[in-house]
Amino acid sequence: MTPDDIKSFFADEDDLHKEDYFFLTYWFETKLDPQIQAASLCAEMSTAQWTWKNQNRDLRLKHAAKVVHLEILEKAAGPSFRSSFSKGDSFTRCLVRIAYPRLNFEDGLPNLLTAVAGEGPFFCSGITSLKLLDIEFPESYLQHFSGPRFGIDGLRGFLNIYHRPLFLGVVKPNIGLTPEEFSEVAYSSWLGGLDIAKDDEMLGDAEWSPLETRCRLVGRKRKEAEEKTGTSKMYLANITDEVDRLCKLHDIAVREGANAVMVNCMTIGLSAVRMLARHAAVPVVGHFVFTAAFSRLPFFGVSSVVITKLQRLCGCDLIIMPGFGARMFTEEEEVLDNVDACVESFGHVKRSLPMPAGSDWAGTLQSVSEKMRNIDFGFGCGRGVFAHPSGPEAGAQSLHQAWDAIVEKIPLEVYAEDHRELKEAIAAFGQERAQPLKPFISKI
Amino acid sequence: MTPDDIKSFFADEDDLHKEDYFFLTYWFETKLDPQIQAASLCAEMSTAQWTWKNQNRDLRLKHAAKVVHLEILEKAAGPSFRSSFSKGDSFTRCLVRIAYPRLNFEDGLPNLLTAVAGEGPFFCSGITSLKLLDIEFPESYLQHFSGPRFGIDGLRGFLNIYHRPLFLGVVKPNIGLTPEEFSEVAYSSWLGGLDIAKDDEMLGDAEWSPLETRCRLVGRKRKEAEEKTGTSKMYLANITDEVDRLCKLHDIAVREGANAVMVNCMTIGLSAVRMLARHAAVPVVGHFVFTAAFSRLPFFGVSSVVITKLQRLCGCDLIIMPGFGARMFTEEEEVLDNVDACVESFGHVKRSLPMPAGSDWAGTLQSVSEKMRNIDFGFGCGRGVFAHPSGPEAGAQSLHQAWDAIVEKIPLEVYAEDHRELKEAIAAFGQERAQPLKPFISKI
Numbered sequence: 001m002t003p004d005d006i007k008s009f010f011a012d013e014d015d016l017h018k019e020d021y022f023f024l025t026y027w028f029e030t031k032l033d034p035q036i037q038a039a040s041l042c043a044e045m046s047t048a049q050w051t052w053k054n055q056n057r058d059l060r061l062k063h064a065a066k067v068v069h070l071e072i073l074e075k076a077a078g079p080s081f082r083s084s085f086s087k088g089d090s091f092t093r094c095l096v097r098i099a100y101p102r103l104n105f106e107d108g109l110p111n112l113l114t115a116v117a118g119e120g121p122f123f124c125s126g127i128t129s130l131k132l133l134d135i136e137f138p139e140s141y142l143q144h145f146s147g148p149r150f151g152i153d154g155l156r157g158f159l160n161i162y163h164r165p166l167f168l169g170v171v172k173p174n175i176g177l178t179p180e181e182f183s184e185v186a187y188s189s190w191l192g193g194l195d196i197a198k199d200d201e202m203l204g205d206a207e208w209s210p211l212e213t214r215c216r217l218v219g220r221k222r223k224e225a226e227e228k229t230g231t232s233k234m235y236l237a238n239i240t241d242e243v244d245r246l247c248k249l250h251d252i253a254v255r256e257g258a259n260a261v262m263v264n265c266m267t268i269g270l271s272a273v274r275m276l277a278r279h280a281a282v283p284v285v286g287h288f289v290f291t292a293a294f295s296r297l298p299f300f301g302v303s304s305v306v307i308t309k310l311q312r313l314c315g316c317d318l319i320i321m322p323g324f325g326a327r328m329f330t331e332e333e334e335v336l337d338n339v340d341a342c343v344e345s346f347g348h349v350k351r352s353l354p355m356p357a358g359s360d361w362a363g364t365l366q367s368v369s370e371k372m373r374n375i376d377f378g379f380g381c382g383r384g385v386f387a388h389p390s391g392p393e394a395g396a397q398s399l400h401q402a403w404d405a406i407v408e409k410i411p412l413e414v415y416a417e418d419h420r421e422l423k424e425a426i427a428a429f430g431q432e433r434a435q436p437l438k439p440f441i442s443k444i
Numbered sequence: 445m446t447p448d449d450i451k452s453f454f455a456d457e458d459d460l461h462k463e464d465y466f467f468l469t470y471w472f473e474t475k476l477d478p479q480i481q482a483a484s485l486c487a488e489m490s491t492a493q494w495t496w497k498n499q500n501r502d503l504r505l506k507h508a509a510k511v512v513h514l515e516i517l518e519k520a521a522g523p524s525f526r527s528s529f530s531k532g533d534s535f536t537r538c539l540v541r542i543a544y545p546r547l548n549f550e551d552g553l554p555n556l557l558t559a560v561a562g563e564g565p566f567f568c569s570g571i572t573s574l575k576l577l578d579i580e581f582p583e584s585y586l587q588h589f590s591g592p593r594f595g596i597d598g599l600r601g602f603l604n605i606y607h608r609p610l611f612l613g614v615v616k617p618n619i620g621l622t623p624e625e626f627s628e629v630a631y632s633s634w635l636g637g638l639d640i641a642k643d644d645e646m647l648g649d650a651e652w653s654p655l656e657t658r659c660r661l662v663g664r665k666r667k668e669a670e671e672k673t674g675t676s677k678m679y680l681a682n683i684t685d686e687v688d689r690l691c692k693l694h695d696i697a698v699r700e701g702a703n704a705v706m707v708n709c710m711t712i713g714l715s716a717v718r719m720l721a722r723h724a725a726v727p728v729v730g731h732f733v734f735t736a737a738f739s740r741l742p743f744f745g746v747s748s749v750v751i752t753k754l755q756r757l758c759g760c761d762l763i764i765m766p767g768f769g770a771r772m773f774t775e776e777e778e779v780l781d782n783v784d785a786c787v788e789s790f791g792h793v794k795r796s797l798p799m800p801a802g803s804d805w806a807g808t809l810q811s812v813s814e815k816m817r818n819i820d821f822g823f824g825c826g827r828g829v830f831a832h833p834s835g836p837e838a839g840a841q842s843l844h845q846a847w848d849a850i851v852e853k854i855p856l857e858v859y860a861e862d863h864r865e866l867k868e869a870i871a872a873f874g875q876e877r878a879q880p881l882k883p884f885i886s887k888i
Contacts (some may be wrong), residue, residue: 059620110711118733176503267554269713
């Protein structure tokens, strides 16, 4: 590229009409000149060729992505990962902020993902490694999205709980229970004070547990539990399935007695989440299945924060994400960034309830709560409730006891002295009470 | 786990009723005992907990994934990538083949992806890095899928071309042309002998080029070109958009004059591809957008081969994949594995036409053709046709001339002596004729 061509892919952010652009942040690595590579990245993801035979119109004027900030982070003696395409001993790592023209596509999410995480950025020849870290959206784009129908306030209103985190439980064992067995287990957990009993992300509409039967039986038990406890309860049914079955499965689930639905967003596709949320009469919950495959490495792929923002945009009222601790392979900073993405200001879009999850139990509630800095989160347990030595009812009770201890500022072990269920939980799960559970299989 | 528990996640493949299982291949890395970690992987992706309070039924009997082969590949002094979750200096790298129970879910693709690339495998606590390499499907699962309606034979019949690769061209400039300009450019390329003129993967239904108008104008030009050349032509329209618009956009595109449709499979979701293919009256083409984000690294994520198999299963008649050469960041072996996945025996499922692509032009046809070992492939060019110094018609002609030279076993430069368009292509694009094009921007 000539110096003039390079310049044409750079702009001063203050000179741009911000409403006309997405702002994208990428981390990238190159052996070549970072300025030229940043310009090249912009060209590849927009107008790779901006003139054509016998024409003078320069397509860059309307359609080119533009570098608005380029920061050299470090020089490295080797690539982030070695392959036949990233050899050598001198690499520059950079952070680049790019203004991407709003008008290059309409309001489709698949088209947005194509531009920002498609062939352009990932096949930019001088860039040996790249990660999309963030997207900022123009208001005119956001306005095409309704976002969560219920959001945090709606979920709280639904359950009539305003002064603590919501307590969720993934019914365990996750696979293989009959609908009858499942409904009994869920019922016990509700009696103990669980707010939301949910399907595992792997439990779908299977021959040995058809969604319709499961929802009918669990729905009945939910109503029984509501009558018995005098509180509202939620059964969150996993309706993940083919996109053309989602709305139908939602209708079946809700008709039979589920009052929230979950989908594994990246396996059905974010666009299908958007479609479902528009149709749904009950809260929609998004699970993080598959996201790790492209978000875990710090130097390659697409950040989980981008996916959380898109899930919120698509209408997820509650977003389940990998939680704190080495068990979930996610740095604390990344968890907190995802939590922020659920609740930060986002145009007219309501807040989604964040649920950082993974092997939690009564003993981790305090540390999770401290990290979250407020009570607007879902606290989800699997075995922490369902493998409690005295059963799911006691498991759910142990969560409430742990919360009461936190509120009353009494050390957990002291509070456990005259709270049997908490004491049993500590005995069963926690040598070190702030640690998440070890996997079941290593316990045996 | 006790030795008995570990054993319960191992099986002899010969003892299994193969129709009841998917067979999965993973590469993984661990600091711990590979046997226990392989068992742990099986547990996490199926029955993480197999008993529950007061019950004796062992859920593993029906629902457990089982290791049928475990191979230690190498011991490594460090992890494939360093993070706070993969530190240390002694890692074992393994290949494991797992039998996954067919009955754990119905025929939904999102549920399959949930099991094989979801929380189970990617959050298995002792496994610091993992890549899903392959899935083999039981016939009873395949039978739920119709696969490509046309496939290679259908595409050839459609175009009446049986003795050479199909020539495709991505109309360039990719973004910013008006529908009128676009139709003129496509028309020229057809006159020169291009079989299929296609939209870029980034060109959707935009305000400055509405799909309906583009298809109408390009469709007219297609018919003109067919009359003038006496051959069949194809206009491949990119209908990538929200899932609930796909069938409608297909109908509009076909009504107005497109006779094939393209989607960016991973951004709309594979399940949406399946839905579209069931609806489509014309060939469906899948593009590789987004797949690199989780498939490029050899030690993490999900292999592109898995996605190619799933695209074929979902009904893609033609599959566009990253092609040969460093420009496309894909090892030759991986390209060929993806080509095989398009054409190998796959139950009743028809063959998809593979199109390994990336910066090709007349000069790379011979090397691509040699690597492909037969003529059943799509050869796709962008600038190789549309930035030819004498225009797209000459660009398309240069492809035919290159093919004739190959068939007649005449060296390209010799053949170019009395074939002007080929000669110009070589002068413009090829110091070294077997090399793919450099990016446009570095040419200026």
